[in-house]
Amino acid sequence: MDLHTVRTFVAAADAGQFQEAAAELSITQQAVSKRIAVLERDLGVRLFTRTARGAELTIDGQAFLPHARELLRVAERAAASVSAGHRPLRVDVITLRSAQSGLMRGFHRVHPHIDLDVMTLFGIETAVAAIRSGAIDASFRAVAAPGRPLPEDIASMRVLDEPLQLLTGPAHALAGARSVTLARLAGHRIWMPGLVPGTEWAAYYDDLVAEFGLTIEATGPNFGSEALLDTIADTPALATFMGGRTRLVWPADHGLRRIPVTGPTPVYPHSLLWHRDNPHPALTTLRAHLTATTTDHDAAETWTPSWVIPS
Structure with missing residues (x-):
């Protein structure tokens, strides 16, 4: 699973808007939409519902969110384990x-x-x-x-x-x-x-x-x-x-x-x-x-x- 798409999903879920997620990640709103679409296609479910206020998580999106956060935490720990400044x-x-x-x-x-x-x-x-x-x-x-x-x-x-x-x-x-x-x-x-x-x-x-x-x-x-x-x-x-x-x-x-x-x-x-x-x-x-x-x-x-x- 591509970590860039997972990170984009978490940013969008926290912000509630693709535009704010794009600003946080320093990418375009179109790039956010494409990454979310790729992730939804890979998982075979809808993760967001577009509303007048922005983007809300679907039931599947709510179920996936804690696992997405854990994926990012594991990736950070994996990188730290081989980082000269952090590993033993x-x-x-x-x-x-x-x-x-x-x-x-x-x-x-x-x-x-x-x-x-x-x-x-x-x-x-x-x-x-x-x-x-x-x-x-x-x-x-x-x-x-x-x-x-x-x-x-x-x-x-x-x-x-x-x-x-x-x-x-x-x-x-x-x-x-x-x-x-x-x-x-x-x-x-x-x-x-x-x-x-x-x-x-x-x-x-x-x-x-x-x-x-x-x-x-x-x-x-x-x-x-x-x-x-x-x-x-x-x-x-x-x-x-x-x-x-x-x-x-x-x-x-x-x-x-x-x-x-x-x-x-x-x-x-x-x-x-x-x-x-x-x-x-x-x-x-x-x-x-x-x-x-x-x-x-x-x-x-x-x-x-x-x-x-x-x-």
């Missing part, structure tokens, strides 16, 4: 318990009036494709993975260097340490079943292993964080890496230990990616917020892979 800001994070999710919670606390859709996509290639298609407005990623430079229409900014921590069970040999150096971790089994070849986080840990001689195992299915925490708590020979700002909760009897890693401290570099032509006004607000809250980092005391875009 759509942001991708790796997981909902990650430091990236924490950054978005902080943004929401400061700007509660901005509607947000926070989602999780798999891998930087999927995220970049979603940014370019307009499916999302921004994504938090480690960029750029080896051999995968960002397209020219994608911009990025480094927003957070998250220090890694070692997570152990209570019976692990390093459970009592206040901190542990990367050199001391050599020979210990670090289990990370969530490492998927080809992802930016797998590339990060591949370089960490190569540079410091660590043993990281990605064997076995990834049953999620709860299963990982259960296994680490019950297996003295295993530990895992986790981000220092990753939010995880476990039963008190697990006795898990979060131990800072030093000498140097490996940091995971979170960057925000967005399309250079994205017009969403909240995207500018998000970038300004992240710029104001970006953490400083001392390159001499931290480690990132050589392929990571400098801050």
Whole structure:
């Protein structure tokens, strides 16, 4: 059903005269008459009766009027849902318990009036494709993975260097340490079943292993964080890496230990990616917020892979 004819019908019904409806819509009275005639032909009923005072709704016109108003309201909501100034800001994070999710919670606390859709996509290639298609407005990623430079229409900014921590069970040999150096971790089994070849986080840990001689195992299915925490708590020979700002909760009897890693401290570099032509006004607000809250980092005391875009 053509919305122009529906809008013309509603204007004529409210005005009670085709001439006033024409003035409101900035069209001619003849155009109003033609549109009403088309609508009546499509519906197969008379909508107006001409009188000396103008145009009055028929019984069918009265029945159609509330539905016509709803059609126009639905059309307005549909247009608003894809309008950059009205729809929610759509942001991708790796997981909902990650430091990236924490950054978005902080943004929401400061700007509660901005509607947000926070989602999780798999891998930087999927995220970049979603940014370019307009499916999302921004994504938090480690960029750029080896051999995968960002397209020219994608911009990025480094927003957070998250220090890694070692997570152990209570019976692990390093459970009592206040901190542990990367050199001391050599020979210990670090289990990370969530490492998927080809992802930016797998590339990060591949370089960490190569540079410091660590043993990281990605064997076995990834049953999620709860299963990982259960296994680490019950297996003295295993530990895992986790981000220092990753939010995880476990039963008190697990006795898990979060131990800072030093000498140097490996940091995971979170960057925000967005399309250079994205017009969403909240995207500018998000970038300004992240710029104001970006953490400083001392390159001499931290480690990132050589392929990571400098801050």
